[in-house]
Amino acid sequence: MRNEIAYPKIVKIKKTKREAKNIKTILFEYDGKNITPGQFLMIWIPGLDEIPMSISYINNKEIGFTFRKVGEATTALYNLKKGNKIGFRGPYGNGFTIKGKNILVVGGGTGIATLAPLIEKILSIKNKKLTAIFGAKTKDEMFFTRRFRGINLKISTDDGSIGFKGMASELTEKIIKEENFDQVITCGPEKMMKKIVDICNLYKIPVQASLERYIKCGIGLCGQCCIGEGLRVCKDGPVFEGDVLNKISEFGYFKRDASGKKIKI
Amino acid sequence: MNRLIDTSTKISSLILKNPFILASGIMDEDAGSMIRIAKNGAAAIVTKSIGVKPREGYANPTIVEVDCGIINSMGLPNPGIDAYMEEIESIKKKTSVPIIGSIFGKDEKEFCLLAKKMETYGVDAIELNLSCPHAKGYGLEIGSNPKKVENIASKVKSSVNIPIFAKLSPNVTDIVEIAKSAKKGGADAITAINSVKAMKIDIEIGLPVLSNKIGGYSGKAIKPIGIRCVYEISKNVDIPVIGVGGILTAEDAIEYLMAGASAVQIGSAVYYRDVNIFDKLDNELKGWMKKYGYKKLSELIGLAHKKQRKVII
Numbered sequence: 001m002r003n004e005i006a007y008p009k010i011v012k013i014k015k016t017k018r019e020a021k022n023i024k025t026i027l028f029e030y031d032g033k034n035i036t037p038g039q040f041l042m043i044w045i046p047g048l049d050e051i052p053m054s055i056s057y058i059n060n061k062e063i064g065f066t067f068r069k070v071g072e073a074t075t076a077l078y079n080l081k082k083g084n085k086i087g088f089r090g091p092y093g094n095g096f097t098i099k100g101k102n103i104l105v106v107g108g109g110t111g112i113a114t115l116a117p118l119i120e121k122i123l124s125i126k127n128k129k130l131t132a133i134f135g136a137k138t139k140d141e142m143f144f145t146r147r148f149r150g151i152n153l154k155i156s157t158d159d160g161s162i163g164f165k166g167m168a169s170e171l172t173e174k175i176i177k178e179e180n181f182d183q184v185i186t187c188g189p190e191k192m193m194k195k196i197v198d199i200c201n202l203y204k205i206p207v208q209a210s211l212e213r214y215i216k217c218g219i220g221l222c223g224q225c226c227i228g229e230g231l232r233v234c235k236d237g238p239v240f241e242g243d244v245l246n247k248i249s250e251f252g253y254f255k256r257d258a259s260g261k262k263i264k265i
Numbered sequence: 266m267n268r269l270i271d272t273s274t275k276i277s278s279l280i281l282k283n284p285f286i287l288a289s290g291i292m293d294e295d296a297g298s299m300i301r302i303a304k305n306g307a308a309a310i311v312t313k314s315i316g317v318k319p320r321e322g323y324a325n326p327t328i329v330e331v332d333c334g335i336i337n338s339m340g341l342p343n344p345g346i347d348a349y350m351e352e353i354e355s356i357k358k359k360t361s362v363p364i365i366g367s368i369f370g371k372d373e374k375e376f377c378l379l380a381k382k383m384e385t386y387g388v389d390a391i392e393l394n395l396s397c398p399h400a401k402g403y404g405l406e407i408g409s410n411p412k413k414v415e416n417i418a419s420k421v422k423s424s425v426n427i428p429i430f431a432k433l434s435p436n437v438t439d440i441v442e443i444a445k446s447a448k449k450g451g452a453d454a455i456t457a458i459n460s461v462k463a464m465k466i467d468i469e470i471g472l473p474v475l476s477n478k479i480g481g482y483s484g485k486a487i488k489p490i491g492i493r494c495v496y497e498i499s500k501n502v503d504i505p506v507i508g509v510g511g512i513l514t515a516e517d518a519i520e521y522l523m524a525g526a527s528a529v530q531i532g533s534a535v536y537y538r539d540v541n542i543f544d545k546l547d548n549e550l551k552g553w554m555k556k557y558g559y560k561k562l563s564e565l566i567g568l569a570h571k572k573q574r575k576v577i578i
Contacts, residue, residue, distance in 0.1 A: 085470065230292060260342060
């Protein structure tokens with residue numbers, strides 16, 4: 001049940017960090033002990049916009065989110081400095097569910113940020129084996145490669161400037177052929193996630209993917225982010241199991257714009 | 266046994282299995298969401314308000330929760346009437362639950378065009394949005410003028426063969442006058458109320474939270490306003506009333522029924538009690554009716570008016 005009202009809490013930015021080209025992290029004080037990796041916040045940039053952001057750092061003193069400068073709102077966030085005020089509400093959504101012993105995590109682009117707290121959580125649990133694949137377009141856009149200890153990390157770039165040359169999904173298939181995984185968890189561009197879910201279907205591995213849709217209310221009311229049979233990405237998701245995604249015909253093919261019109265992915 | 270309790274009701278030619286209808290604007294922009302709501306027991310579904318052209322709505326924040334309710338200013342986002350054909354057609358293939366097409370226009374021409382298209386797509390009734398409190402040139406700006414309301418109702422009525430409902434705002438001096446105009450124009454029922462004009466300022470930032478600054482207040486806080494409006498309308502205007510505003514429990518709905526509503530709509534409560542609220546409400550209603558010795562919903566409708574007369578005698 002809800003324990004807090006959907007009202008933006010105002011916080012001062014404690015720290016900003018440049019992670020890669022056009023990619024930054026904003027951190028602020030908050031006890032993250034009740035946050036599940038994969039959950040998101042609605043970040044209010046007063047006077048401009050309010051946008052959903054996956055939580056990329058979670059501990060009991062501070063939390064943060066990592067984003068790429070792409071539009072007006074993220075550019076404004078990119079230019080904010082220590083001491084500036086933002087609002088946030090949440091955490092919202094379901095988050096990831098860790099299953100089995102041998103886990104493969106696949107992140108593409110800023111999807112890596114969503115998976116980072118999950119990776120830390122898996123690493124903190126005894127008797128788990130973790131392999132991660134981080135994919136980016138090019139070396140300059142790769143981040144978080146030195147953040148984790150005791151992780152089997154594989155890197156792919158579309159242009160081969162670092163690591164495996166090719167798509168993260170190609171590297172995923174290669175690795176899945178060589179090793180038996182109990183679970184695959186992915187976040188990144190939807191076309192990539194669709195390929196990974198298809199690969200997991202083929203090899204019969206349970207898979208979870210974290211989806212992105214245009215989110216307005218963030219609390220499961222307005223219907224803007226609904227997929228399939230009324231599944232609200234903001235509340236029933238953003239993380240969905242492979243067997244649910246298999247029934248959603250638009251997964252990997254189309255999303256809806258702010259007006260609710262279908263647009264191709 | 267709850268099975269012996271009859272909660273079915275009727276609005277014009279629409280037969281409803283229970284009095285709980287999904288209000289416009291809540292999980293009703295695409296077919297999938299409406300199918301999910303139908304599967305969860307809603308007796309009918311009002312669509313998102315659809316206009317002539319696609320409209321993105323306002324920038325976020327479009328919603329903010331405050332004490333006892335929610336203020337929203339979505340700004341009538343919708344994919345436009347042409348793209349909406351696909352949604353209505355696919356929902357109609359999957360459920361027999363009546364679909365009420367909500368429409369908004371800037372004048373009677375737009376309303377007529379939208380109503381005709383909705384009828385062609387297969388909706389069972391039309392709800393005229395004459396009350397959205399936060400969209401310039403639409404909704405309340407038209408719905409606060411009795412002449413415009415009558416004109417739109419009469420033009421739409423003569424261009425379609427399905428029932429039309431007029432959704433009215435409490436943000437007027439006299440809602441009864443507007444309801445009378447809607448009836449005069451030919452409206453088959455009145456939906457009351459839409460959200461109440463409101464604002465929330467964040468005192469630490471010193472700015473209204475909503476990007477549009479002003480929004481519509483819904484939820485628990487507005488129920489007494491809705492009850493008063495429904496009571497006044499049903500006392501003075503002889504067409505069915507659909508009550509809406511702050512219904513979270515069966516008791517809330519019963520209050521609306523006693524005030525004179527023949528059915529009710531559920532909106533914000535989807536947030537407070539989630540998507541399966543419709544079945545929950547119907548079970549709660551049946552339980553309450555059994556406990557207090559009512560067998561049919563019609564015994565509750567307008568009870569507050571009847572009792573008043575008894576006391577006078």
